[in-house]
Amino acid sequence: MSTVLTIDNLYKHFPIAGSKQVVQAINGVSLTIEPGETLGLVGESGSGKTTVGRCIVGLIEPSAGTIHFRDADLALRQRHKRELAGKIQLVFQEPNESLDPRRKIGDTISEPLLPLRLDRETRRRRTADALRLVRLQPDLLDAYPSELSSGQQQRVGIARAMVTEPELVVLDEPTSALDPTARAEIIDLLRRIQSERHTAYLFISHDLSTVRFISHRVAVMYLGMIVEQGSAETVFNRPQHPYSSGLLSSVMLPHPHLKIESSVSLKGEIPSPINLPKGCFLASRCPFVIDRCRHEMPPAETVGERHTVHCFRHKDVAASVPASDTFNVFMKEAERILGRTVPSGVKPSLHQPTT
Amino acid sequence: MDAVETMNKARSAPADTGKTPLIDIRNLRVTFPSGGAAPKTVLKGIDLAVKSGEIVGLVGESGAGKTTLARSILGVPPGPGRIAGGEVHFEGRQILSLSEAEFRRLRGRRLSVVVPNPRAELNPLLRTGDQIASMAKIHLGVNGKEARRLALQMLRDVQIPDPERRMDAYPHELSGGMAQRVVIAMALICNPAFVISDDATSGLDVTVQAQILALLTKLVAEQGSAMLFITRDVGITAHFCDRIAVLFSGEIVELAPREALFLEPAHPYTLMLLASFSHSPRLRDSWSVPDTSRRRELAAGCQYADRCPIAQPVCRERRPPFAENGPGHFARCHFPVRHG
Structure with missing residues (x-):
């Protein structure tokens, strides 16, 4: 099957009212997503992650560059309206704010089906299927959002996206507003749906630990650029861009002895996207900086299979710390600590998951 | 470093x-x-x-x-x-x-508190320096000049870039990280x-x-x-x-020194929390029960009983004691998990 999404050299500049200046939100983003693949898009606030997602779903018009969904140029969205209907869907961050409080869950979920011109019976069946897909009880069709927990609300948000059987879902921080347990359930759910339906995901998040376990590939954004992208394993285990490395070193795993080694400690603040520095945007914060970085933007260099980096010194960065798969070490540790335990006084009667 | x-x-x-x-x-x-x-x-x-x-x-x-x-x-x-x-x-x-x-x-x-959402905490009409200085004026009884000196020192301590200039900045001119530092400066200026x-x-x-x-x-x-x-x-x-x-649910269910909590967690709720961070579906299945029913408050017994995979009849009848399981390590559970 062909590539689901191809973004080529995307730019988005927002004008500032009453000024000639612009906010340079996206500065030359290129990426591809294959069928059934999850691309994790990570970066700090203001890095342009959400803007990329919004350009894909058509909420924002790019300033330059192209986005193709399969062979359809999304700049000509109107011309491809029929074939695109329901193929690209969006899931929002705040489940309670993205649901209409006065609308029943069933109506919310079935709404995206309206443009597909299906008959009533098919709509009803697809809505019920979507509800089942996200493991919500059928009687919730008549419930209002306020009657649901935030984890259940986010399941509704996912059901609403999945009801049209999309090929690509943009998930914009879908778990950030949730408690740890609800977050873990949503991640499991998304993985299961993907394995059943082969849906491609763009998973936008600042939670690196979640991204590590849900993504096949990952793209690290800084000031509107993808500074590094590659397989999740390669980028997380041996980052080649100083920013990827610094970002990873800030992760605090719930284990007192486990920490991701890095030679980069990011100090100071992100430069303003209104006055972007000349040369590499990280130069003012980067311990690997050389004179050239301050004058010249490092080009994208291919350093492995579908692995690109924008850094003159990527070899030095990669060699600065030994590669390590700390996230998996943590998972193994957790399994050792939590898996060997036997409740005292009673025979272990651990819950068996129902399928 | x-x-x-x-x-x-x-x-x-x-x-x-x-x-x-x-x-x-x-x-x-x-x-x-x-x-x-x-x-x-x-x-x-x-x-x-x-x-x-x-x-x-x-x-x-x-x-x-x-x-x-x-x-x-x-x-x-x-x-x-x-x-x-x-x-x-x-x-x-x-x-x-x-x-x-x-x-x-x-x-x-x-006693002082650092709140989330610093921008909501700061007065949008007052300059940063004046807001921090007012804390010192009110609580330490120092004059305006001394309060401003302390405020500037505090901005240095919280490592705000260019502290002299930030003294005169309004909250909307600060990034989220800087606003949070200002709120910390306000919380700490009186040396609580x-x-x-x-x-x-x-x-x-x-x-x-x-x-x-x-x-x-x-x-x-x-x-x-x-x-x-x-x-x-x-x-x-x-x-x-x-x-x-x-x-x-309004109770401290476990209290432990850092190492003990993460390496030898005792309360099933703590285990479930840690399991949900582990990204291991197998662990989560062992330590959680699906959240299908509405949660209820139990009049007697353990608040966690309805969600606990190892709950026994006694858990719904009697509130567990906050018992010590190791040095400084307490858990409110009838059947605390033992390790090793």
């Missing part, structure tokens, strides 16, 4: 153990009115003591009562909440019985003995968060104060707190 290392260096000065606690919360109960029915108890008897130089983490999910606890310690429970019982001993006094005027002299000066950080780093980006945590640790160590660090992010507490209390 990176932020976390700085943090650990600063922490290496050991807390002076054995001393009487700086703050001692005893059987604190807070209720909320609920229409005509009996008031709802949101804090069900909290016992927690913090010593000078110590950072105690308080973790829990939304609705567990974290913010209610923070505000009740300061004598101002949120909304219609009411302190229904219990005591808070601080510097030799039971502060919950103080008059409002006496409490006001304590709050901000000896006890600081409550209520989810103060959750809105920040990870790289900024690491810097702010290092800063809080350093300031607490330098000033010899103590801190209650409230957060949803269990991961932070593993690297940053001396002891950790796990709050569930």
